[in-house]
Amino acid sequence: MAKISFPYMGESVVAYKKIGHMLGHEVIEPPKPTQKTVDLGVKHAPEFACFPLKVLLGTYLEEIALGADLLMSSGGHGPCRAGYYGEMHRKILRSLGYEGHLIIFDAPRDHLRDFYQDLKRIKANNSWIYCYHVLKLVYRAIKIMDELEQKVSRLRAYEVKTGSVNRAWEQIQELVNQAFTLPQLEAAQKEGHNLLDSLEMIPVKEERKLRIGIIGEIYVVMENSTNMMMEQKLGELGCEVRRSQYLSDWIDFNLLPHWISHPHEAEIQKMGTKYFDIGIGGHARENMGWIDQFSNWGYDGIVHLLPFGCLPELMSQSIIPQVSKDLNLPIISFALDEQSGLANNLTRLEAFVDLIKAQKFGVKQHILQQKAAG
Amino acid sequence: MNIGIPQALLYYYYYPLWQPFLEQLGAKTIVSKPTDQDIIHQGSRVSVPEICVPIKVFNGHVNELLNKGVDYIFAPRMVQVEKGLTFCPKFLGLPDMLDYTFPAHKNQMLAPQIKGTNEWSVSSQDLQKEPFFAAFDKSRLEAAWQIGVKAWNRFREICRRGYLIPEALDLYQKPDLPKVKNQQGEIKIGLIGYVYDIYDKLVGMEICQRLQEMGADLSTFEMLQDKDIDRQIDPMKKSLFWTFSNKVFGAGLHFYQQPEIDGIIHVTAFGCGPDSLSGKMMELDAEKYGKPFMTVRVDEHSGESHLQTRIEAFTDMLKRRKRLRLIELGVRS
Numbered sequence: 001m002a003k004i005s006f007p008y009m010g011e012s013v014v015a016y017k018k019i020g021h022m023l024g025h026e027v028i029e030p031p032k033p034t035q036k037t038v039d040l041g042v043k044h045a046p047e048f049a050c051f052p053l054k055v056l057l058g059t060y061l062e063e064i065a066l067g068a069d070l071l072m073s074s075g076g077h078g079p080c081r082a083g084y085y086g087e088m089h090r091k092i093l094r095s096l097g098y099e100g101h102l103i104i105f106d107a108p109r110d111h112l113r114d115f116y117q118d119l120k121r122i123k124a125n126n127s128w129i130y131c132y133h134v135l136k137l138v139y140r141a142i143k144i145m146d147e148l149e150q151k152v153s154r155l156r157a158y159e160v161k162t163g164s165v166n167r168a169w170e171q172i173q174e175l176v177n178q179a180f181t182l183p184q185l186e187a188a189q190k191e192g193h194n195l196l197d198s199l200e201m202i203p204v205k206e207e208r209k210l211r212i213g214i215i216g217e218i219y220v221v222m223e224n225s226t227n228m229m230m231e232q233k234l235g236e237l238g239c240e241v242r243r244s245q246y247l248s249d250w251i252d253f254n255l256l257p258h259w260i261s262h263p264h265e266a267e268i269q270k271m272g273t274k275y276f277d278i279g280i281g282g283h284a285r286e287n288m289g290w291i292d293q294f295s296n297w298g299y300d301g302i303v304h305l306l307p308f309g310c311l312p313e314l315m316s317q318s319i320i321p322q323v324s325k326d327l328n329l330p331i332i333s334f335a336l337d338e339q340s341g342l343a344n345n346l347t348r349l350e351a352f353v354d355l356i357k358a359q360k361f362g363v364k365q366h367i368l369q370q371k372a373a374g
Numbered sequence: 375m376n377i378g379i380p381q382a383l384l385y386y387y388y389y390p391l392w393q394p395f396l397e398q399l400g401a402k403t404i405v406s407k408p409t410d411q412d413i414i415h416q417g418s419r420v421s422v423p424e425i426c427v428p429i430k431v432f433n434g435h436v437n438e439l440l441n442k443g444v445d446y447i448f449a450p451r452m453v454q455v456e457k458g459l460t461f462c463p464k465f466l467g468l469p470d471m472l473d474y475t476f477p478a479h480k481n482q483m484l485a486p487q488i489k490g491t492n493e494w495s496v497s498s499q500d501l502q503k504e505p506f507f508a509a510f511d512k513s514r515l516e517a518a519w520q521i522g523v524k525a526w527n528r529f530r531e532i533c534r535r536g537y538l539i540p541e542a543l544d545l546y547q548k549p550d551l552p553k554v555k556n557q558q559g560e561i562k563i564g565l566i567g568y569v570y571d572i573y574d575k576l577v578g579m580e581i582c583q584r585l586q587e588m589g590a591d592l593s594t595f596e597m598l599q600d601k602d603i604d605r606q607i608d609p610m611k612k613s614l615f616w617t618f619s620n621k622v623f624g625a626g627l628h629f630y631q632q633p634e635i636d637g638i639i640h641v642t643a644f645g646c647g648p649d650s651l652s653g654k655m656m657e658l659d660a661e662k663y664g665k666p667f668m669t670v671r672v673d674e675h676s677g678e679s680h681l682q683t684r685i686e687a688f689t690d691m692l693k694r695r696k697r698l699r700l701i702e703l704g705v706r707s
Contacts, residue, residue: 046654048645078615079460081647087612088651095658111611275474278453278487280466308424311647315467317422319474335424 002121003028005068007056010222011145012247014176015138016072022134022180023126028068030059033225037062042338044092051307051337052219053085055226060089064098072122075106080281080312082219137185139251141176144189146246148172151196153242156235157210160200166232168195210356213294215244215287216305217313220336222247227305227336228345234303237353242299244268244290245283268293275319282312291323291331301330301356303349308337330356377401377484378444380435381408383428383465384452386539386569387596390529390546391493392448395522399510404444406435409576413438414674420475426643427577427673428570429464433475440476446484446506447472453489459617462648494523533596538582539573559591561692564629566595566622566656567641577672579681581641588689593635595625602628619648626656630663636692637666639685644673666692 005028006016013030020027031037033055041058060071076083086104093101103122108115123131149169156165172195175188212234220227222245234241252261265286269279272289279285287304294302304320306313317333324331332352334345377396379385385392385405396403407413409431417434436447449472452465460466469485476483486504490496496519498512507515529546533539536555545552563585565572572578572594582592595603603624607613614620629635640656642649653669660667668688670681700706 046650048647048650049654050647050650075612079463079466081651083615084612084651088654091655091658106612276467276470277451278466280470281463284463284467309645309647309650311463312467314422314425315463315471318425318467318471322474322477 002026002070002124003068004070004072004122005030005063005066006072008032008059008223008225009219010224010247011142011149011173012222014145014173015142015247017177018138018141018180019122019134022137023122023124023131025070025122025124028063028066031062031066033059033223038338044096046088048309049088050081050217050310051226052082052217053088054338055219055223056085057089057092060093060102061096064093064101069101070103070121071101072103072105072118075104077107078281082282137180137182139248140182141179141185142248142251144185144192145173145176146248148189148192148196149246150242151193153231153235154240155196155199155201156232157238157240158201158204159235160202162236164199165196165235168199171195208361210239210301210353210360211297211299212239212241212353212356213244213290213299213302214241214305215290215294215302216283217307217310218245218250218283220305220307221245227334228340228342230303230305230334230349233346233349234353237350239300239353242294244287275323276315280312280315282310284312284316287313287316288319288323291320291327291329295327295329299329300360301332301352303352304331304333306333306335308335308339310335330359375401375446376404376444377446377448378404378406378436378439378442379448380432380439381406382432382435382574383468383570386543386573388526389543391522391526392450393522394525395518396448398518398521399507399514401446403448404439404442406438406442409434409574411576414576418674424645426464426645426647428568428574428643429468429471430674431570431574431577432468433472436472436476440479440482444482446482447479448484451485451487453487454617455488455490455493456617456620457491459613459620460615462616462619493526494520530596534599536593536597538592538594539569539596540582557591559586560589561636561689561696562591562593562634563689563692564594564626564632564635564638565592565641566626566629566638568618568622568643568646569596571641571643571672577643577674578641579672579676579678581639581670581681581685584682584685585639585689588686589693590689593629595621598625598628614648614652616648619652622649623652623655626652627659630659630665635665636696637668637688639688640667640669642669642671644671666695 003026004020008030017027037058038055040061041054045054045057063071073086075086090102103118105118152165152169159165172192175191179185179188214221214230221243224231231241249265252263253265258266268286268289271292272285275288276285291302320331379392393403413434414431416437417430420437421430421433439447449469451469452461454460469483472483473480484504484506486507487500488496489500498515501507501515529542532542532545532552535552536557572581585592603621606624606627607620614623626638629638640653642653656667
């Protein structure tokens with residue numbers, strides 16, 4: 001059995017880990033990206049490659065150091081650079097002396113035989129029926145995680161005890177990790193909800209609530225170690241948060257037939273065609289659709305995250321100022337990479353939230369409220 | 375009726391096609407002035423700060439043309455001219471960007487979608503989606519396009535005979551095709567990079583003339599036969615996704631294998647996405663082929679003296695290498 005590992009991207013770790021365990025592989029748990037990961041990636045990656053490529057490369061190298069011999073990730077076919085990560089990583093790993101470690105799952109129609117070979121390496125000696133059950137279970141686990149995470153991002157704004165929601169979220173992840181059957185999963189789901197409901201919350205009137213949407217490139221949106229813990233920070237500033245990207249949405253839209261999954265994403269994409277006539281790669285068009293969606297839902301502001309130099313997101317960033325004006329919706333963009341300064345970006349974020357509060361509640365009241373808070 | 379063609383991005387490659395096409399439809403084409411500081415300033419003012427310099431330059435040219443009072447701007451949405459490949463996301467979203475960058479001039483942007491398996495198979499249906507072109511019937515549009523393609527093929531043939539694009543743009547309307555260019559420089563350099571970086575007067579800082587003055591012959595991707603490039607790209611399990619990136623990368627690999635090429639210079643814009651990958655691959659391969667490879671990264675802040683120093687050092691090194699090799703072979707003492 002291979003020692004398998006995979007990229008670290010938010011909750012997807014839970015999914016990959018479960019697949020690995022249930023198919024009988026030894027799973028090398030991917031380390032959450034740290035400064036060390038980033039440094040390692042930056043050292044070997046092309047200087048102007050986008051940030052996720054560097055973080056992933058760093059992660060792979062750390063995993064190899066931990067003993068992993070089978071790394072798996074997904075491919076793509078452009079026009080965004082992310083589809084080429086696999087080839088690039090393979091070439092760089094080869095130049096560092098690691099051959100044959102990386103398996104990239106491209107669309108089966110590209111190289112059917114390779115796809116099948118790779119699949120067999122992962123499937124090992126398990127029957128196809130068992131694999132199907134594993135995938136079904138993992139899909140359910142992801143759905144549950146997403147549901148709970150959305151609740152977590154809402155509740156964080158009102159916690160009485162700082163950090164209590166984050167601690168509960170960690171417990172929930174562990175609960176889902178330990179669940180290997182459907183009844184266990186459902187029990188974990190119930191316990192998760194109970195856990196969150198039992199936390200002490202500040203009562204806030206509906207009209208005093210602030211809601212912020214996060215849109216942008218999928219990796220930096222989903223992996224909070226690369227986006228300065230944006231969701232947590234906004235929560236601390238008293239904002240409810242919803243991301244544009246959740247893993248289950250991605251699966252519904254990209255992997256399942258739409259007549260089964262009825263993805264919300266398809267609707268979002270339609271809304272995005274108002275801004276981009278055709279798909280220009282990445283999630284640029286969906287993100288523009290999400291701006292409309294958040295605006296329709298009455299959100300108070302949007303945080304737009306992109307890796308520095310991201311091709312599709314730079315195009316959306318080009319049209320965002322005008323859209324923000326048209327919709328009368330505050331939008332702030334953060335370009336992230338190994339050079340981003342935390343203090344600078346947090347100051348911008350705080351100012352952004354302050355301005356939204358001042359606009360929503362009136363400047364005078366906002367100042368009084370701040371004084372009262374000390 | 376005046377249609378402005380910005381002298382930026384793919385102007386350098388497709389102008390001979392676009393110009394007769396638009397003139398056939400009864401329009402008068404106006405090309406913006408060559409890029410200068412003023413244009414870059416205009417472009418930087420309306421663009422996202424971190425976007426690559428060719429896009430800023432393009433925005434500058436559009437602004438310039440609008441100030442001049444043209445009726446329309448021709449800025450096609452380049453989607454596909456080769457099977458299975460596409461253009462960089464910035465080209466795909468270019469017309470949308472223009473709409474939101476110059477909201478008052480939304481109706482003046484002529485942005486037909488160019489999508490086909492080659493340059494001559496553009497569908498008139500796609501063209502007609504643009505109201506301006508919908509006024510013409512299909513056969514007229516197609517005939518006009520084919521006249522453009524004919525002129526463009528002449529232009530490409532001149533390029534393949536060893537002429538740089540500015541020279542080819544001067545020559546393609548002459549009645550006779552020029553002979554294959556006679557080059558007798560001391561060394562030969564493979565100069566790879568996008569046409570809008572290398573041939574833009576300000577962005578590329580006239581790197582071609584500089585190298586030629588130092589006694590170097592140049593070979594570029596547009597001088598190669600398509601099959602030379604395909605031969606490099608086809609064996610790759612997964613090629614790059616972008617038409618021009620593949621051309622440039624394929625040309626680079628081809629130059630690595632050509633004994634008469636002494637070294638390769640890669641000109642790329644700061645923040646260019648496709649080049650960040652292909653550049654690294656060229657770099658990793660340089661060792662394998664033992665051929666000198668240099669990257670010149672340009673943007674609106676780059677200085678000429680920096681370029682001059684670097685290419686001087688590079689050409690000096692190539693000349694010395696060549697001399698030593700010739701002595702080793704006994705051809706020279």
